Amino acid sequence: MLEPGQIADLTEQLDTDDAVAIIEDLEEHEQKAVLAEMEPEERAAVESALTYEEETxxxxxxxxxxxxxxxxxxxxxxxxxxxxxxxxxEFWEIYVVDPAHRPVGTCQLSWILRAARDIAVSDVMKREQTLIPVDMDQEEVALRFQKYNLISAAVVNEDGRLIGMITVDDILHIVEDEASEDVLLLSGAGEGDINEPIRDSYKARVRWLVANLATALVASFVISIFGGAIEQMVALAILMPIVASIGGNAGTQTMAVSVRALAMNELTRSNTRRIIGREFRIALLNGGTIAVLVGIGTALVFSNPMLGGVIAVAMLINIVIAGFAGIFVPVMLDRMDQDPALASSVFVTMITDTMGFLAFLSLAVGSGLVSF
Amino acid sequence: MLEPGQIADLTEQLDTDDAVAIIEDLEEHEQKAVLAEMEPEERAAVESALTYEEETxxxxxxxxxxxxxxxxxxxxxxxxxxxxxxxxxEFWEIYVVDPAHRPVGTCQLSWILRAARDIAVSDVMKREQTLIPVDMDQEEVALRFQKYNLISAAVVNEDGRLIGMITVDDILHIVEDEASEDVLLLSGAGEGDINEPIRDSYKARVRWLVANLATALVASFVISIFGGAIEQMVALAILMPIVASIGGNAGTQTMAVSVRALAMNELTRSNTRRIIGREFRIALLNGGTIAVLVGIGTALVFSNPMLGGVIAVAMLINIVIAGFAGIFVPVMLDRMDQDPALASSVFVTMITDTMGFLAFLSLAVGSGLVSF
Structure with missing residues (x-):
């Protein structure tokens, strides 16, 4: 490890944002030691940055x-x-400010280079600007950069005064990180960095496996209720994982679509109802297709048309439930201000497993195939 | 829909790259109609762009x-x-070229603005450049931009002549798309655009559900072999989905990590062996933890220590297999020049389901809990 003095020397060479990125990852006592070694001006800049919330x-x-x-x-x-x-x-644009230091325009360097010396800066600048409030979430900032193809943007405080800028090269890393985060969160793999200590990977991952164990117990409990039915007809035990597995897959599809749409701000309160309707219709199509395939196959293999009918109906029910769960769970987590990628998988899988077993086994009893 | 002439007028207003992005999505006969309506110069630029492969x-x-x-x-x-x-x-850097039009340096506009008029451009430019070969894959281009914090980069043909430039705002969209693609591909949700026609969503998704059905049949076949064992002890049917479910989850974790590492060029031939070793140790830790929990719980609930031992060992075996499958499947797909996100889920789930049932049921028979 480097000494605090060495880290201080190194970070002083960097732009504030890069220095902060390094220092914020240190333990609190290391942060203090490094800051104490820095030049007063750099130190003030870093300390002031650290007063803002992470990821803003x-x-x-x-x-x-x-x-x-x-x-x-x-x-x-x-x-x-x-x-x-x-x-x-490095800078790519300059900001034009009024006497109160509030941004009034942004000027690309190429416009400056191409304008004659006697032209006023205010005649060259672009007046419509995308100003970034200092407390805006970095994911939101990244969306602005993407939406408006920004190369840099002015950051303003509560009074509207210019206090900093964000450049697109930092946004590139945020976009990559946030999108990767979704893949890894959805899988329950934590940071998912192949270079992190095994201990950290273990802690991040085993937590989700234990959560998955808890939800698997719910599904197992449902099966145990129908233990008598399974003893009467072992085909039920053979077929029930199919209902749960395909339901889980259908739920994961809808969930991935919802999570990405939420991350891109494309799934909003105003269109949630429409998207639910859309997913419902896709679920009916998917469920219908799979139900027919599984139903006919089962009826033939087990020479039991009623069993085929039971698994077909259970499949359709479970895929429709999966469609709802795949959109409902991420949207609810989002409204509760949780990252929708974080716990969606565990809940959606629990719902599709449990409802798959429940629908299939209870239909088997209800249809008179087996007695309860 | 717009008429070809209208599309031609619109695209002529855009930079070539944006015009190409619109025109490449049209059907072939529409492309021809639009190109026919364009001014010769714009048309030549777009046609020449279309001679390069997509996503390069x-x-x-x-x-x-x-x-x-x-x-x-x-x-x-x-x-x-x-x-x-x-x-x-819009441009942010200029390229300095030799008489053969080969790039010899790149100059940020801010350096130009800050240098005196009599200084040579070659004294201000940066000589180490990141040149992009015209046939480089866009994902690779995006990685270069991230690695070197580029704002723009010169594109060269086979002779090393400067033929174009790529700017970071386009890269931002590529990074977003490629990372989103991974989430959606992993889930088997196709494009995953909440605004695409339902028909397209149905086609993309049902394909994976059918593939999942095929793999679920393999798992069911394994269960059917042990039908006699399940009839003897219904607890096996109650517990076996737990083994498969947690194995699947563990496999998905490793798979997500591998897929992201492959996309980021962090998982290479030289470190695959080390990463496999790393995942093996994490799998042992995860598997050990879950095995102890499940084993003790089962032994107590069913008052059957042997059943607890059987499920514990099966769990450990399946989580270790899941760790291997989660890295092996994406790496193999990658080496076969397939997108590792594309079919990984289906294979990994098949392996963890099948091996979970196989390990658990065959251990139940092998331990003498039930007879075959």
């Missing part, structure tokens, strides 16, 4: 940027840029 | 960019930019 604009923004008053003309601006050594290492 | 650099690059000779100085360059109306609407 305040954490990912850099404080260094180029901001100029409206009345400057292109020639003044170029001279200012040439003379001023204290500018950030 | 050639498709996503724009042809318009700023390229200047090495001997130019900053003043000449600024005058050139001011006078030339034919430049792309």
């Amino acid at each position: 604009a305040g954490r990912i923004m850099q404080r260094d940027m180029v901001a100029v008053p409206e009345h400057m003309n292109i020639g003044d601006l170029i001279d200012y840029l040439r003379k001023n050594d204290d500018l950030p290492t | 650099a050639g498709r996503i690059m724009q042809r318009d960019m700023v390229a200047v000779p090495e001997h130019m100085n900053i003043g000449d360059l600024i005058d050139y930019l001011r006078k030339n109306d034919d430049l792309p609407t």
Whole structure:
């Protein structure tokens, strides 16, 4: 491990956002030791960034940027840029601010380069800007960048004053991380980093396996109620995993679609009802297809048309339930301000397993195939 | 729908890469009709882009960019930019080329703005560049952008000549799409767009449900072999879905980690063996924990220590198998040049279901709990 002084020296070379990214991952006592070794100015910048919540604009923004008053003309601006050594290492746009330091426009460097020296900066700048509130969630920030094809964006505080900027290269990593996070959360694999300590992987994963164990017990309890029925007809034990497995798969499909749509802000309160209707119709089509296949196959293999009918109806019921569960569970988690990717799998699988066994075995009893 | 002439007018307003993105999604006869209506120059640009394979650099690059000779100085360059109306609407870097039009350096606009007029462009440019071959896969291009924090990159043909540029805003969409694709492919939900026609969603999804049906039959066949054992002890039917379900979950965890690591180029031939070793140890820890919990619980609930021992051992075996399957299946698909996210789920679930039932039921027979 590096000494605090060495980490401090290294982070001082970086833009604030990169320095913060390194320091926020340290233990609290290490953070303090590193900050104590930093130059006062850098230290103040990092400390101020750390006052914002993790995964917000305040954490990912850099404080260094180029901001100029409206009345400057292109020639003044170029001279200012040439003379001023204290500018950030990389910038792609400059921000034009009013006397209260509130952004009034954004100017791409290419527009500056292509304009004559005597033109006012305010004539070249774009007035419609996407301003990022400092407490905005980073996922939301990334969506703005994608929606408006931004290369950089001004970050403002509660008073609307310019306090930093976010550049697209940081957004690229956030988009990658958030999307990967969904894959890994949905599978219950935690961080899912192949280089993290085995201990961390074990802790992250075993938690979900234990949760899965609890939900599997619910399904097993349902089966145990029908123990007598299974003793009468062992075909029920042979066939029931098929109903649960395909229901689980159908639920996972709908769930993945819902989770991505929620992450992309495409599934909103206003269209939830429409999407549920859409998934219901897909579930009827899927369920109908699978029901016919499984029903006919079962009737033939076991020479038992009633058993075929029972599994077909159970399959259809379970796939429709899976469709609802696949959308309902992520939407509910989202409304409860939980990450919809986090616990969706466990709940959806529990619902499809339990309802699959319940529908199949109770229909077997209800149809008179076996007695209770 | 718009008329071909209207689409042609619209796409002519766009950068080539955006025009291509629209036109490549049309049916072939629509493509021809639209191209026929375009101005010769735009048409040539789009047609040339369409000669490159889908999802390669050639498709996503724009042809318009700023390229200047090495001997130019900053003043000449600024005058050139001011006078030339034919430049792309947005650019963030300029490329410096040799007489054969091969890139020799890249120059950020901020460096140009900050340098004095008499300095040579070649003194300001960065000589180490990340050149993108025109046939490079877009996922690979996106990884380069992430790795080197690029804002734009020069695209070169087989002769090393500069033929286009790719900007980071396009990469943002690719990163998002590729990562989302993984979530949706893993779940078997196809495109997973909540706005696509129901017919398309049905076709994409039912295919995987049918595939899942086929694999579920394999598992059912294994159960049917042990029909006699289940008739003797109905507890086997009650418990066997637990073994399969948790094995499936453990397999999905490993699979998600492997698929993401493959997508990020972190899982390579050189470290596959190490990662398999890592997953094996995690599987032993997870399997051991779950085996103890399930074994003790079963022994107590069914007052049958032997049954507890059987399910514990079966659980451990299945979680270890799940760990291997979760890494082996995606890696094999990848080596066969298939997208590792595409069919992994179906295979991994088949393996964990089948091996779960097989291990549990055959151990029950082998231990003498039931006779075959």
